[in-house]
Amino acid sequence: MRHKRLNKKFGRSPEHREQLMRMLCAALIINDKITTTLKKAKQARKDAEKLVTLARKDTLAARRLAAARLRSPEAVKKLFSDVVKAQAGRNGGYTRITKLGQRRGDATEMCVLEWTTAAAAPVEAPAAE
Numbered sequence: 001m002r003h004k005r006l007n008k009k010f011g012r013s014p015e016h017r018e019q020l021m022r023m024l025c026a027a028l029i030i031n032d033k034i035t036t037t038l039k040k041a042k043q044a045r046k047d048a049e050k051l052v053t054l055a056r057k058d059t060l061a062a063r064r065l066a067a068a069r070l071r072s073p074e075a076v077k078k079l080f081s082d083v084v085k086a087q088a089g090r091n092g093g094y095t096r097i098t099k100l101g102q103r104r105g106d107a108t109e110m111c112v113l114e115w116t117t118a119a120a121a122p123v124e125a126p127a128a129e
Helices: 014-031 038-055 060-070 073-086
Strands: 033-037 095-102 109-115
Touching: 014 033, 014 038, 014 060, 014 073, 014 109, 033 038, 038 060, 038 073, 038 095, 038 109, 060 073
Parallel strands: none
Antiparallel strands: 033 109, 095 109
């Protein structure tokens, strides 16, 4: 039984799973949105939101912790310069998951994981006359 177990295993070794989450978080920070499976997105969301909360402190220690977790200097730089500024007025809920439907090959639920401040196309309601 998996009582009180928060992480999914994804059928991988712990090292592979940890590297997968690092890669997904770094890709989200660099590209502002990623397309992945729903289960991976839910786990990556937890890690990415913790990184944003850490980066909001903007200290040397926070920068070093983020660098140790991401292992991508480009992602760390963008996290502290762009992502934190875009999320300035929020107390949480930095990411959004939008479901896309099932993947054709194996019917796995796919989704898009993106920052909530990502520029979305404005949806206009039809004018009532």
